[in-house]
Amino acid sequence: xxxxxxxxxxxxxxxxxxxxxxxxxxxxxxxxxxxxxxxxxxxxxxxxxxxxxxxxxxxxxxxxxxxxxxxxxxxxxxxxxxxxxxxxxxxxxxxxxxxxxxxxxxxxxxxxxxxxxxxxxxxxxxxxxxxxxxxxxxxxxxxxxxxxxxxxxxxxxxxxxxxxxxxxxxxxxxxxxxxxxxxxxxxxxxxxxxxxxxxxxxxxxxxxxxxxxxxxxxxxxxxxxxxxxxxxxxxxxxxxxxxxxx
Amino acid sequence: xxxxxxxxxxxxxxxxxxxxxxxxxxxxxxxxxxxxxxxxxxxxxxxxxxxxxxxxxxxxxxxxxxxxxxxxxxxxxxxxxxxxxxxxxxxxxxxxxxxxxxxxxxxxxxxxxxxxxxxxxxxxxxxxxxxxxxxxxxxxxxxxxxxxxxxxxxxxxxxxxxxxxxxxxxxxxxxxxxxxxxxxxxxxxxxxxxxxxxxxxxxxxxxxxxxxxxxxxxxxxxxxxxxxxxxxxxxxxxxxxxxxxxxxxxxxxxxxxxxxxxxxxxxxxxxxxxxxxxx
Ligand SMILES: Nc1ncnc2c1ncn2[C@@H]1O[C@H](COP(=O)(O)OP(=O)(O)OP(=O)(O)O)[C@@H](O)[C@H]1O
Ligand SMILES: [Mg+2]
Numbered sequence: 001x002x003x004x005x006x007x008x009x010x011x012x013x014x015x016x017x018x019x020x021x022x023x024x025x026x027x028x029x030x031x032x033x034x035x036x037x038x039x040x041x042x043x044x045x046x047x048x049x050x051x052x053x054x055x056x057x058x059x060x061x062x063x064x065x066x067x068x069x070x071x072x073x074x075x076x077x078x079x080x081x082x083x084x085x086x087x088x089x090x091x092x093x094x095x096x097x098x099x100x101x102x103x104x105x106x107x108x109x110x111x112x113x114x115x116x117x118x119x120x121x122x123x124x125x126x127x128x129x130x131x132x133x134x135x136x137x138x139x140x141x142x143x144x145x146x147x148x149x150x151x152x153x154x155x156x157x158x159x160x161x162x163x164x165x166x167x168x169x170x171x172x173x174x175x176x177x178x179x180x181x182x183x184x185x186x187x188x189x190x191x192x193x194x195x196x197x198x199x200x201x202x203x204x205x206x207x208x209x210x211x212x213x214x215x216x217x218x219x220x221x222x223x224x225x226x227x228x229x230x231x232x233x234x235x236x237x238x239x240x241x242x243x244x245x246x
Numbered sequence: 247x248x249x250x251x252x253x254x255x256x257x258x259x260x261x262x263x264x265x266x267x268x269x270x271x272x273x274x275x276x277x278x279x280x281x282x283x284x285x286x287x288x289x290x291x292x293x294x295x296x297x298x299x300x301x302x303x304x305x306x307x308x309x310x311x312x313x314x315x316x317x318x319x320x321x322x323x324x325x326x327x328x329x330x331x332x333x334x335x336x337x338x339x340x341x342x343x344x345x346x347x348x349x350x351x352x353x354x355x356x357x358x359x360x361x362x363x364x365x366x367x368x369x370x371x372x373x374x375x376x377x378x379x380x381x382x383x384x385x386x387x388x389x390x391x392x393x394x395x396x397x398x399x400x401x402x403x404x405x406x407x408x409x410x411x412x413x414x415x416x417x418x419x420x421x422x423x424x425x426x427x428x429x430x431x432x433x434x435x436x437x438x439x440x441x442x443x444x445x446x447x448x449x450x451x452x453x454x455x456x457x458x459x460x461x462x463x464x465x466x467x468x469x470x471x472x473x474x475x476x477x478x479x480x481x482x483x484x485x486x487x488x489x490x491x492x493x494x495x496x497x498x499x500x501x502x503x504x505x506x507x508x509x510x511x512x513x514x515x516x517x518x519x520x521x522x523x524x525x
Contacts, residue, residue, distance in 0.1 A: 146303050146331040150345035150396065151321030160348070164335040243334045244378045 029211035038215035047200070054185060054196040057113065061120030062181050069125040069177060073132025077166070081131065090129040096218060098123025098184030102191045104164060116188035116196075123184030124177040131173025135166025168243050175232040182224055247312040247322070247399040247432055249275040254307035256293055266457035267293045271307070273451055275459065278430040282447035286490065290458025291436040292328055295404045297324045298434060311400065321349050323400040324393035328408075328436075330385040332377040338388050339373040340362065340477055345396045363391040366421055382409040387418065394425060401431045405438065419446060423470065423506055440483045445472055452486055462489055 015031050022030030041047045076083040076090065101122045105115035139162055147161040190199020197216060204212040240246050256268040267290040273507065275281040283291045296302040296307050300319040309316045324345070332341050342360040351359065364370055367387035377385055386409050393401060403422075407415045423446065426433055437443050443450045444466055454461040464486065468478050 067504075140329040142329065143333060144326065145296075145299075145319075146325070146327060147344075147348075148301065148319040148403070149321070149325045150322065150392070151348040152344075158350055160344070161333070164333070167335065210324050242376055242378055 007159070024226050027210075029214060034211055034214045034218060037096075037211050041212070041215060050195050050197055050200050053194065054189065054198070057116050057120070057184050057189075057194075057196065058181065061117045061185065062124070062178065064117065064121050065124045065128060065177050065181055066174065068121060069128025070132050070174065073129040073170070073173075074136065074163070076129065077136030077162075085118035090126055090133065092126075093122065094126030094130050096122075096126075098180055099187035101184070102187050105188065106192060111192040111194070112207060113192075113194050115192050116185065116194055119188035120181045120184045123187075127180060128170070128173040129174045130221045131169045132166060135169025136162055138169070139165045168239050168245060171232075171239050175228070175236055178227065178232055179224065182220075186220065248277045248310075249273075249400060249432060249434060250308075250310040250313075251294070251297070251304075252308040254294075254297065254304045254309060256290070256302075257305045268304075269457035269459045271458070275432050275434055277434055280426055280433045280435065280446060280448045281426070282435045282443035282450045283453055284437060284440065284443040284450050284486065284490075285453030285458070285461075286455055287438070289453045290505050291453060292404050293458070294401045295325060295434065295436060299323055299402055301325075311468035321345060321396050322398050323402060324396050324398040324400045326386070326389045326393045326404060326406040328404040330377075330382075330389040332385055332388055332392075333365065337374050337376055338380070339371060341377070341388055342392045342395050345392060347491060349396065350383050359395055360391070363395045364388075366394070366425070367391045367418065383411070383414060386410065390418070390422075397429060398431055400431045403433065403435045407442070408438065415442075422446070440486050441474070444468075444479050444482050444486070445474070451484065452489055454485065454490070462486075 018031045022028045022033075042051075072086075072090065076086055098119060101119045102115070105118040105122075109115040109118060142164055143161065147157060152161055185196075186198045186201070188194075190197040190202055191198075193199065197220065201213065201216050204216065251271050251273040254268055254271040254273075255266070258265045258267055267277075271294065273281075279317075283294060285291055297304055297445070298311070298316065300316045300323065333344060336344060339357075339360055342364055343356045346356040346359060361370070361373070364373055365478075367390055369384065369387055369391065372380065372384065379390070380388065386406055390403075390406055393403075407418055410418065419442065422433075425431075435443075435446060444464075447466055450464045450466060451460055452462040452464065453459070464482060466479070466482065468476055472479060
């Protein structure tokens with residue numbers, strides 16, 4: 001209960017500020033109105049289809065990010081030569097904003113779901129590769145020495161020492177990748193014609209429905225915060241405690 | 247397996263500056279012998295352990311095990327590190343089983359063997375705990391069980407009991423001696439503690455610092471089990487403390503700067519009373 005007190009206070013304060021600004025500027029919809037619309041939207045079957053479409057895309061895209069990101073991260077971490085060639089590639093990949101992949105995705109896949117998934121993959125897997133690779137190189141010397149004196153070598157050393165030692169860094173990367181993927185999903189859906197929250201954003205903006213637009217953005221923020229808080233923050237915390245990093 | 251260091255020098259280089267950690271070390275541990283290295287902080291004791299473990303190479307000289315130069319780490323030479331160095335992602339049991347898994351011991355035997363050594367260090371109740379849930383002394387005991395479980399020919403112990411209370415320390419010292427008498431591994435044991443060194447070892451190498459060199463070797467000609475109040479043991483301890491008495495102050499002065507003042511009165515008191523048995 002104590003732990004919840006601060007977030008509740010913060011939300012209450014935001015709500016109050018929003019309410020006050022909506023009184024000062026009548027064109028600006030207040031929170032109660034926006035929440036009402038959001039509630040109504042959530043009941044609407046068309047909206048639900050869009051919501052599930054986005055959720056499904058995010059689930060598939062993020063799974064691909066985890067597999068490709070960790071897979072390539074381990075590979076470049078394991079093979080120094082490959083790392084010299086492609087390691088900087090991963091960094092470059094990570095440097096390109098997710099939304100910047102959309103035009104290329106549309107060029108290759110058309111205005112399809114695949115284009116959106118491609119955007120998520122390229123927008124979010126770079127950070128996972130880079131952090132996995134970093135984790136693999138930074139095996140603490142004490143751990144390395146202990147493992148070596150206990151007979152760990154080669155493949156066994158890699159799987160039983162290097163990989164677990166890299167897990168805290170990987171989790172950091174996965175948490176960031178979630179946020180990047182979520183942004184990339186929206187960018188992809190905004191610019192393609194796939195049924196999803198991004199497309200909805202486009203529609204209500206074109207129809208100049210400010211309150212509905214705000215309701216959607218509020219939903220995006222809430223999903224982002226809730227998933228990060230309930231899944232990633234906890235995971236990160238648990239890993240840090242066990243790995244003795246706190 | 248016999249351990250031998252012949253004219254070993256070790257210099258650490260760090261961005262242009264160099265620290266000579268070991269200077270012309272000559273040392274032997276006979277097969278099955280229990281030898282202690284005793285010396286003040288920074289004299290190079292851990293460095294010797296690392297060299298014998300094969301984790302580091304000497305700048306000059308030879309490190310021989312069974313007459314052959316050490317080429318790298320090997321599970322027949324296990325180490326209890328000064329700071330335990332457990333794997334944080336494994337449970338206590340997982341840590342002790344680790345070496346057995348790496349060296350290909352069958353899964354069915356692994357568990358039994360690990361449990362056997364965990365019982366020995368009195369940690370049977372904590373097998374499912376993770377290292378972050380253990381006290382410093384418990385971690386050190388896991389590290390000891392982990393090193394023993396491989397039943398090594400050479401056991402390298404770097405201040406394994408420094409973090410323990412006197413009672414636990416005494417219990418584990420006895421257990422170590424029992425294991426040693428049973429399996430007869432060659433033991434190289436590092437400690438700051440004069441009483442511990444003379445209580446355990448066949449021979450004690452007294453090491454001085456800056457750079458680390460061997461000051462003296464003392465055979466402990468007292469049969470086991472040894473009693474703390476044994477006259478010969480006390481005399482030996484007194485002897486060693488006298489040898490290293492001024493050494494400790496010298497090291498502290500260098501580390502802390504010239505501003506440290508040592509009360510004159512300390513010199514009037516016999517060393518074992520003013521500093522206890524720690525050097
Ligand atoms: N990797 C390293 N790089 C640079 N200098 C080092 C390194 N390892 C040890 N030294 C130096 O070598 C000297 C001996 O270190 P060592 O750790 O062997 O001492 P020690 O006798 O084990 O000390 P303590 O009792 O405090 O553990 C010290 O002066 C230390 O600063
Ligand atoms: Mg040391």
